Amino acid sequence: MRVALLSLMSCGSCAENLEIVCQSEGHELVWSSLRDDGEVPDVDVLFVDGAVDFADADARERLERAVSSADVVVSLGSCAATGGFERHAIGMREPARYHFTVFPAAKFADTDYAIIGCPPTEDAIASFLEALEEGDDDRLEPYRVLSGDFHGLDPNLPSPVRGPEATVEDVLLTSNKDLCLGCDLDVVERELFCTGCGACAASCPAWAIEIDEKPEIREDRCIRCGTCFATCPRSFRA
Amino acid sequence: MRGLLRKILGKKDRRDGKMKLDPELVGEYRGAYLARATEERFREAGQDGGTVTALLAHALEEGYIEAAVVSTTGSDPWRPRPTVATSVEELLEAAGSKYSISPNLSALETAVGSHDSVAVVGTPCQVSAVRKLESHAYGVADVAERVKLLIGLFCSENLTYKGLTELLEKEIEADLSSVERMDITAGKFTVVTSDGEERSVSVSELRRYANEACGFCTDLTAEDADVSVGSTGAPDGWNVVLVRTGRGERILQSAVDAEVLEVRDVDEGDPATLERLASDKRERAESARCAVWRPYPTSP
Numbered sequence: 393m394r395v396a397l398l399s400l401m402s403c404g405s406c407a408e409n410l411e412i413v414c415q416s417e418g419h420e421l422v423w424s425s426l427r428d429d430g431e432v433p434d435v436d437v438l439f440v441d442g443a444v445d446f447a448d449a450d451a452r453e454r455l456e457r458a459v460s461s462a463d464v465v466v467s468l469g470s471c472a473a474t475g476g477f478e479r480h481a482i483g484m485r486e487p488a489r490y491h492f493t494v495f496p497a498a499k500f501a502d503t504d505y506a507i508i509g510c511p512p513t514e515d516a517i518a519s520f521l522e523a524l525e526e527g528d529d530d531r532l533e534p535y536r537v538l539s540g541d542f543h544g545l546d547p548n549l550p551s552p553v554r555g556p557e558a559t560v561e562d563v564l565l566t567s568n569k570d571l572c573l574g575c576d577l578d579v580v581e582r583e584l585f586c587t588g589c590g591a592c593a594a595s596c597p598a599w600a601i602e603i604d605e606k607p608e609i610r611e612d613r614c615i616r617c618g619t620c621f622a623t624c625p626r627s628f629r630a
Numbered sequence: 631m632r633g634l635l636r637k638i639l640g641k642k643d644r645r646d647g648k649m650k651l652d653p654e655l656v657g658e659y660r661g662a663y664l665a666r667a668t669e670e671r672f673r674e675a676g677q678d679g680g681t682v683t684a685l686l687a688h689a690l691e692e693g694y695i696e697a698a699v700v701s702t703t704g705s706d707p708w709r710p711r712p713t714v715a716t717s718v719e720e721l722l723e724a725a726g727s728k729y730s731i732s733p734n735l736s737a738l739e740t741a742v743g744s745h746d747s748v749a750v751v752g753t754p755c756q757v758s759a760v761r762k763l764e765s766h767a768y769g770v771a772d773v774a775e776r777v778k779l780l781i782g783l784f785c786s787e788n789l790t791y792k793g794l795t796e797l798l799e800k801e802i803e804a805d806l807s808s809v810e811r812m813d814i815t816a817g818k819f820t821v822v823t824s825d826g827e828e829r830s831v832s833v834s835e836l837r838r839y840a841n842e843a844c845g846f847c848t849d850l851t852a853e854d855a856d857v858s859v860g861s862t863g864a865p866d867g868w869n870v871v872l873v874r875t876g877r878g879e880r881i882l883q884s885a886v887d888a889e890v891l892e893v894r895d896v897d898e899g900d901p902a903t904l905e906r907l908a909s910d911k912r913e914r915a916e917s918a919r920c921a922v923w924r925p926y927p928t929s930p
């Protein structure tokens with residue numbers, strides 16, 4: 393596939409993983425804001441990584457222009473999708489507070505898909521690109537739902553959630569999206585749905601989850617990247 | 631032995647034209663057997679026939695895997711602790727079922743981070759979680775590539791450690807530290823204490839002490855595993871083994887060829903009981919779902 397990358401306020405790990413995947417899987421990274429100037433050329437998919445300071449008019453304009461020229465736009469990594477590290481640990485201060493002017497790129501642009509992760513593993517990026525290339529809508533569904541603009545969602549559900557196998561949309565609606573994709577410092581509802589498998593603790597990039605039987609989240613380390621929630625076998629079905 | 635497995639493996643797994651065990655109830659499988667470890671030390675340390683531990687030890691010694699994620703005992707009596715075992719001694723140490731939550735996957739990142747090939751043992755929910763990590767690798771790399779063997783335990787429910795302690799106090803009147811052996815068989819939760827006494831309660835009593843989340847679980851036999859191992863449906867000291875994938879079949883075949891495991895036809899056990907338990911679990915989940923029907927979440 394022909395791929396472009398717009399890298400905003402970020403650490404660069406997502407961009408690096410994307411480059412590795414493009415090389416190993418035979419996708420062509422035709423344009424990257426890290427090395428190319430000018431406008432985004434005609435590509436199959438534009439990845440946006442990083443967050444945006446809303447006072448930074450220049451960044452917002454670059455984002456807007458890039459997005460308007462692409463057919464498929466993907467938030468690459470949690471900074472772009474949820475604000476992640478950039479919003480919650482900016483300047484390396486305690487993540488418990490957040491930087492109220494920094495937002496995920498997805499807040500300012502319509503994105504079609506999001507790949508959660510800090511950074512998303514090469515496997516996740518490769519598997520997404522494969523699904524996109526094949527036009528496999530079932531496999532793309534979680535990426536589509538995770539890309540929604542959650543900030544304005546009505547927390548009152550149209551229908552109650554009855555069990556762990558709720559559709560990905562319903563489950564996402566139950567969480568506090570302004571801070572994270574999970575259930576506001578609870579990966580999934582602890583008593584009712586959590587089986588105690590430990591996948592969340594293994595996936596957490598910030599070492600913020602301790603698990604003895606059920607996960608305990610250390611708020612002072614959590615960067616609200618949503619990786620635990622997206623990984624949890626009971627957030628949505630694989 | 632080679633001949634026997636071939637005879638059993640080769641025989642169409644059909645009874646009156648049907649599969650021996652209904653795949654609707656126990657998931658898709660390629661073969662169903664009774665099995666146990668040939669070596670005494672595995673049978674001794676293992677919960678039932680020691681099949682899981684012997685199979686892992688064989689996989690380790692033959693170089694199929696470098697390490698295995700299993701659950702050993704932690705600081706408190708019977709408190710499980712996930713660990714990465716790299717030797718037969720460590721596997722033996724971790725053998726035996728602990729009837730409370732052991733978040734085995736919390737050790738998975740360490741395992742795949744430092745070893746090229748690993749096995750994972752887990753309850754059915756943990757097995758499914760590994761499959762999700764394979765297809766949705768947001769946070770843990772290399773699971774699909776490095777997990778070479780996924781062994782699932784049959785599981786009717788799991789308890790919290792607190793629940794287990796209370797269950798023993800209230801229903802069995804025993805203290806965890808005096809318990810030598812625990813087992814779930816024939817619809818009973820049985821405990822043998824250090825004075826040699828055996829006490830039991832019906833498994834239906836377990837519900838109150840179990841992890842509430844288990845109430846939603848429909849999977850008794852770890853349907854996503856490469857190899858599933860349990861005891862329901864097997865005679866004392868034996869396991870029921872369901873082989874579900876090609877790689878599971880290869881490893882089992884190799885263990886049988888090496889006379890690490892002995893196998894028999896599953897019909898020599900009691901497949902009907904296993905089917906009944908599997909079906910009960912599906913129904914139970916359906917009613918749990920109706921019972922918790924409630925608006926969620928409450929407005930912030």
Ligand SMILES: Cc1cc2nc3c(=O)[nH]c(=O)nc-3n(C[C@H](O)[C@H](O)[C@H](O)COP(=O)(O)OP(=O)(O)OC[C@H]3O[C@@H](n4cnc5c(N)ncnc54)[C@H](O)[C@@H]3O)c2cc1C
Nearest residue numbers: 676677678679680681682683700701726728786860861862
């Ligand atoms: C909570 C629980 C409930 C079970 N319920 C049933 C049941 O209803 N019916 C049935 O037929 N079988 C059940 N089993 C499985 C059964 O107890 C045996 O584990 C199985 O028959 C394999 O026997 P084995 O002799 O091969 O095991 P072993 O050789 O002793 O190997 C058992 C393996 O399981 C691991 N393990 C132990 N405890 C846990 C735990 N809590 N979580 C994850 N891994 C663990 C050990 O580290 C070891 O690697 C249950 C097991 C558990 C842990």
Ligand code: SF4
Nearest residue numbers: 586587589590592624
């Ligand atoms: S991954 Fe989900 S089910 Fe497993 S321990 Fe974490 S919250 Fe619980």
